[in-house]
Amino acid sequence: MEGKVGDRVFVETKDKKMEGILMPSNKDDSIVLKLDSGYNLGVLKKKVKSVKVLKNFKEKKVKLKEHKPSKNKKKVCILHTGGTIASKVDYETGGVVAKFKPEEILSMFPELEKLANVDSKLVRNMVSEDMRFEHYNLLAKAVEKEVKKGVDGIIITHGTDTMHYTSAALSFVLENLNVPVLLVGAQRSSDRGSSDAAMNLICAVEFIVNSKFHGVGICMHKNADDDVCWILPGLKSRKLHSSRRDAFKPINAKAIAEINYKTRSVKMLEKEKEKSNEKLKLKLFKEVKVGIVKAYPNMFADQLKVFEKYNGLVLIGTGLGHMPITEIDDFTKENKKILDQIKKLVGKMPVVMSPQTIFGRIDMNVYSPGRTLLDIGVIGNLSDMTPETSYIKLAWLLSNYPKEVKEMYMENLRGEFNERIGEEFL
Amino acid sequence: MEGKVGDRVFVETKDKKMEGILMPSNKDDSIVLKLDSGYNLGVLKKKVKSVKVLKNFKEKKVKLKEHKPSKNKKKVCILHTGGTIASKVDYETGGVVAKFKPEEILSMFPELEKLANVDSKLVRNMVSEDMRFEHYNLLAKAVEKEVKKGVDGIIITHGTDTMHYTSAALSFVLENLNVPVLLVGAQRSSDRGSSDAAMNLICAVEFIVNSKFHGVGICMHKNADDDVCWILPGLKSRKLHSSRRDAFKPINAKAIAEINYKTRSVKMLEKEKEKSNEKLKLKLFKEVKVGIVKAYPNMFADQLKVFEKYNGLVLIGTGLGHMPITEIDDFTKENKKILDQIKKLVGKMPVVMSPQTIFGRIDMNVYSPGRTLLDIGVIGNLSDMTPETSYIKLAWLLSNYPKEVKEMYMENLRGEFNERIGEEFL
Numbered sequence: 086m087e088g089k090v091g092d093r094v095f096v097e098t099k100d101k102k103m104e105g106i107l108m109p110s111n112k113d114d115s116i117v118l119k120l121d122s123g124y125n126l127g128v129l130k131k132k133v134k135s136v137k138v139l140k141n142f143k144e145k146k147v148k149l150k151e152h153k154p155s156k157n158k159k160k161v162c163i164l165h166t167g168g169t170i171a172s173k174v175d176y177e178t179g180g181v182v183a184k185f186k187p188e189e190i191l192s193m194f195p196e197l198e199k200l201a202n203v204d205s206k207l208v209r210n211m212v213s214e215d216m217r218f219e220h221y222n223l224l225a226k227a228v229e230k231e232v233k234k235g236v237d238g239i240i241i242t243h244g245t246d247t248m249h250y251t252s253a254a255l256s257f258v259l260e261n262l263n264v265p266v267l268l269v270g271a272q273r274s275s276d277r278g279s280s281d282a283a284m285n286l287i288c289a290v291e292f293i294v295n296s297k298f299h300g301v302g303i304c305m306h307k308n309a310d311d312d313v314c315w316i317l318p319g320l321k322s323r324k325l326h327s328s329r330r331d332a333f334k335p336i337n338a339k340a341i342a343e344i345n346y347k348t349r350s351v352k353m354l355e356k357e358k359e360k361s362n363e364k365l366k367l368k369l370f371k372e373v374k375v376g377i378v379k380a381y382p383n384m385f386a387d388q389l390k391v392f393e394k395y396n397g398l399v400l401i402g403t404g405l406g407h408m409p410i411t412e413i414d415d416f417t418k419e420n421k422k423i424l425d426q427i428k429k430l431v432g433k434m435p436v437v438m439s440p441q442t443i444f445g446r447i448d449m450n451v452y453s454p455g456r457t458l459l460d461i462g463v464i465g466n467l468s469d470m471t472p473e474t475s476y477i478k479l480a481w482l483l484s485n486y487p488k489e490v491k492e493m494y495m496e497n498l499r500g501e502f503n504e505r506i507g508e509e510f511l
Numbered sequence: 512m513e514g515k516v517g518d519r520v521f522v523e524t525k526d527k528k529m530e531g532i533l534m535p536s537n538k539d540d541s542i543v544l545k546l547d548s549g550y551n552l553g554v555l556k557k558k559v560k561s562v563k564v565l566k567n568f569k570e571k572k573v574k575l576k577e578h579k580p581s582k583n584k585k586k587v588c589i590l591h592t593g594g595t596i597a598s599k600v601d602y603e604t605g606g607v608v609a610k611f612k613p614e615e616i617l618s619m620f621p622e623l624e625k626l627a628n629v630d631s632k633l634v635r636n637m638v639s640e641d642m643r644f645e646h647y648n649l650l651a652k653a654v655e656k657e658v659k660k661g662v663d664g665i666i667i668t669h670g671t672d673t674m675h676y677t678s679a680a681l682s683f684v685l686e687n688l689n690v691p692v693l694l695v696g697a698q699r700s701s702d703r704g705s706s707d708a709a710m711n712l713i714c715a716v717e718f719i720v721n722s723k724f725h726g727v728g729i730c731m732h733k734n735a736d737d738d739v740c741w742i743l744p745g746l747k748s749r750k751l752h753s754s755r756r757d758a759f760k761p762i763n764a765k766a767i768a769e770i771n772y773k774t775r776s777v778k779m780l781e782k783e784k785e786k787s788n789e790k791l792k793l794k795l796f797k798e799v800k801v802g803i804v805k806a807y808p809n810m811f812a813d814q815l816k817v818f819e820k821y822n823g824l825v826l827i828g829t830g831l832g833h834m835p836i837t838e839i840d841d842f843t844k845e846n847k848k849i850l851d852q853i854k855k856l857v858g859k860m861p862v863v864m865s866p867q868t869i870f871g872r873i874d875m876n877v878y879s880p881g882r883t884l885l886d887i888g889v890i891g892n893l894s895d896m897t898p899e900t901s902y903i904k905l906a907w908l909l910s911n912y913p914k915e916v917k918e919m920y921m922e923n924l925r926g927e928f929n930e931r932i933g934e935e936f937l
Binding site: 115126127209211212213214216217219220244245250324325327328329332374376379380382383387388390392394403404405406408410411413414416419440443444445446447450452456460473476 | 809
């Protein structure tokens with residue numbers, strides 16, 4: 086087949102003709118074409134009738150801006166992990182910017198240099214759904230290194246798919262964190278006209294420079310317009326749309342702050358917490374196996390059996406924290422088996438309840454099936470953590486406090502849940 | 512132990528004293544007390560030191576209203592399945608209204624009689640998380656019976672936990688449905704001052720009487736105030752809060768209509784669809800086993816193995832429809848195993864992708880891990896159905912069209928997804 090990565094090509098298949106830039110493909114059996122619309126299209130090689138090179142790829146020399154540190158500016162380090170925010174492609178050449186050096190970042194987003202002394206490190210180049218606990222540890226160590234060097238704030242560029250899992254993980258791992266650590270992603274890659282990458286990055290730097298915030302947050306669009314970014318709490322946020330730029334929402338919480346991109350004003354929406362006098366301490370993830378099971382009608386008990394070999398389990402129950410566990414007629418015999426299997430699991434490990442509704446609080450006291458779950462030892466009652474934060478917290482406790490999980494799960498360690506005021510379910 | 516259901520009692524445990532009405536308990540080892548606050552409290556019998564009866568239960572004779580059918584009014588049948596909306600408790604007696612006769616319904620909500628000729632049937636009395644496919648079939652048969660009798664509309668009272676699963680199921684099962692079938696629930700039981708039961712029921716009847724709508728919908732509060740109810744599409748809605756009265760939201764869709772409880776005006780928000788000339792046909796669920804697996808960081812391949820014995824599987828992927836399937840370093844070896852296991856499953860059964868973000872559309876063409884999933888045969892690309900509707904649709908197709916699942920899954924059979932307009936991910 087003709088053509089190499091970066092070439093402008095004309096491709097003909099049995100039923101289609103198309104033109105675009107040949108992109109790197111991760112599979113031997115297909116090619117990837119960047120269409121002029123900016124859209125990436127994967128085509129199986131066996132379907133391709135012909136590829137004609139229209140223009141050969143020629144690397145364009147990007148004139149890198151020199152990095153001139155200024156004494157009056159705050160120090161911000163960008164830790165890079167991959168994701169859409171980093172997938173900048175040169176339209177003319179089709180080449181992909183693979184590694185981020187500070188000079189490259191500043192060339193892509195020259196405005197950053199006016200705001201702060203920006204340094205940058207590549208931690209990993211991966212899509213965020215592949216992240217595992219060891220990557221949280223890598224990131225935590227990279228943060229510690231920068232904190233020791235005396236940075237004023239850290240930005241982690243990150244794929245958006247699992248950004249809220251990582252923000253929750255770092256919130257637990259980084260004990261006594263006294264600088265801001267902001268996860269920043271993008272829903273459209275930097276090479277598209279509609280990209281949200283630059284605005285999210287610039288707002289994150291503005292926030293670090295102009296606030297006293299410390300802790301882990303997420304910086305993303307507040308709405309679909311390109312005018313305001315939100316700083317969201319790392320432990321109480323979630324991706325709630327697959328493609329919109331304002332995909333991240335606070336859950337059972339308010340945003341911490343908003344940054345107006347046009348006026349560059351930072352407005353705090355939550356009170357700033359006092360800094361700790363202690364030094365930053367890493368409490369890393371260990372090799373633990375924690376499962377997640379969502380409750381649904383007509384589920385079967387057999388799917389729970391494998392978790393007997395795990396260290397912990399998160400149930401995503403319906404409503405206030407329920408599972409199909411009651412045999413009430415001939416059709417519900419399986420439900421009794423589900424109860425028996427949950428009982429077995431509770432005897433071996435901590436099993437926590439989290440809300441399938443995402444918003445709201447678990448309350449297993451209200452209805453009798455909930456009380457049954459409480460009685461057999463399911464924990465997490467009255468929690469208003471998302472299923473994702475519940476999962477991360479359980480795995481982190483199993484890593485660091487394996488003997489105290491049941492007690493500590495409902496302690497408010499990092500602001501992961503709201504105290505219950507009154508009895509809101511009456 | 513002293514006291515029987517309905518008695519007003521004084522209970523003393525090691526550390527607490529409380530007074531309330533003794534309620535039915537589903538477990539031998541505990542008692543349930545309805546406190547004066549309206550809150551139900553479960554107490555283990557072994558913790559109880561003493562129970563003193565303050566006032567014996569005496570059944571109060573409720574004067575039932577006589578049911579007088581009027582020729583000028585529309586006929587509405589209420590099919591009852593249980594749930595919070597039905598958990599009315601007489602405060603004075605502590606007795607629970609267990610069975611719904613039309614007279615009882617009208618005594619509880621006398622206003623209904625002014626609006627329509629209301630009939631009522633008990634289908635089951637259960638909490639909705641226990642529902643299985645056979646209950647959907649029971650309900651469909653009950654609907655058919657009423658349609659044959661010539662009712663103008665049907666209301667199904669239902670627990671809210673899985674109401675959106677049932678509404679999706681009935682939307683598929685009831686082919687050529689030419690009357691409105693509205694699922695109505697409550698977030699606070701009818702015996703509480705703040706109950707939403709009456710308003711949701713009355714709005715549902717108002718909607719049936721004053722609109723030409725046909726199809727399956729959900730009638731619940733639009734907001735936290737007691738002024739407006741929404742009619743939500745049965746296939747594109749979801750419970751998104753564990754306790755608020757406005758817990759149900761439309762997903763990737765608009766509400767069908769709103770009913771102002773104060774002015775009693777019905778406002779259509781969506782165009783009414785044309786009725787079918789065909790007769791109602793039931794396409795029931797069969798005994799199929801379908802699993803649901805949510806993607807999450809640090810998951811393990813072993814949890815997927817059990818599904819080899821199932822008929823189908825729904826993946827709840829991150830972002831645009833991704834799973835952790837790429838080995839990029841020493842930490843991600845498990846991801847490769849997950850890919851291999853998914854491949855194995857796809858060889859045996861339909862495996863569909865659905866969005867963990869809940870809102871938005873799956874698009875596995877955008878990033879290469881998504882294209883890998885498409886290439887190995889995962890279906891559901893470009894779907895904007897919730898995970899719950901995806902699950903119900905897959906199980907229903909496996910029940911009725913086992914050989915055509917892969918083709919029919921992406922056909923828009925009942926309005927379960929929106930056609931894609933343009934390329935919204937650019």
